[in-house]
Amino acid sequence: MPPTQSLVRNRLLSLIDATAYAAVAPHLEATKLPKGAVLIEAGVPFTHAHFFNSGIGSIVVGAIDSRSIDAGLFGREGMSGFACLLDVDRCSQTTMVQVEGEGYRISIEALRIACDQSPSLLKTIMRYVHVSLTQAYYTTL
Numbered sequence: 617m618p619p620t621q622s623l624v625r626n627r628l629l630s631l632i633d634a635t636a637y638a639a640v641a642p643h644l645e646a647t648k649l650p651k652g653a654v655l656i657e658a659g660v661p662f663t664h665a666h667f668f669n670s671g672i673g674s675i676v677v678g679a680i681d682s683r684s685i686d687a688g689l690f691g692r693e694g695m696s697g698f699a700c701l702l703d704v705d706r707c708s709q710t711t712m713v714q715v716e717g718e719g720y721r722i723s724i725e726a727l728r729i730a731c732d733q734s735p736s737l738l739k740t741i742m743r744y745v746h747v748s749l750t751q752a753y754y755t756t757l
Contacts, residue, residue, distance in 0.1 A: 617643065619690055621634070621641070622739060624687040625669040625692050626667040626668060626669050626720070627692055628693070629667055629720070631740065632737055635734060635737050636737035639737060640722065640726075640737060643722045643726035643727070644667070644722055645720060645722070647719060647720060647721045648716075649668065650713060651715060652712065652713060655713065656697060658678065658706075658708055662697055662706065662707070663704065664722060665696055665697030665698065665700060665721065666696040666697060667694075667695045667719050667721040668717055669689050669693065670692060671716055671718065671719070672690070672717070673691070673694075673713055673714065674711070674712060674715045675698055675710075675752070676711070677708075684710075685755075687755055688748055688755070689714070693744075696711045697711070698744065701728065703740070705724070705742045
């Protein structure tokens with residue numbers, strides 16, 4: 617049974633309109649997000665996006681010499697896997713859980729279909745993409 621929108625703590629899911637939520641809600645699966653869990657592995661096709669209700673995720677960029685840095689952080693204000701909406705099935709960075717939490721996951725296919733059905737859902741996520749990219753740009757300073 618999909619979660620009631622008023623009970624969802626993820627900011628993206630709680631802020632979208634009822635029509636957009638209706639498009640995505642049937643596909644949301646409650647999930648635990650244990651510390652250290654790899655949600656997206658660099659170079660490997662990913663199958664799900666995750667909307668955090670609690671916990672912290674990080675986007676980790678690795679160098680050829682095995683060094684890595686956190687290029688972005690997100691929590692209940694965001695999601696993992698938004699690259700699927702940019703028409704890619706793999707990323708050059710790894711996304712992992714830094715602080716244990718819980719949330720919802722959705723298959724990439726279901727998220728793409730929901731965004732096709734709901735332009736407002738896509739618009740909300742694209743705004744989040746902009747914020748995430750801005751955060752990543754500032755990590756270079």
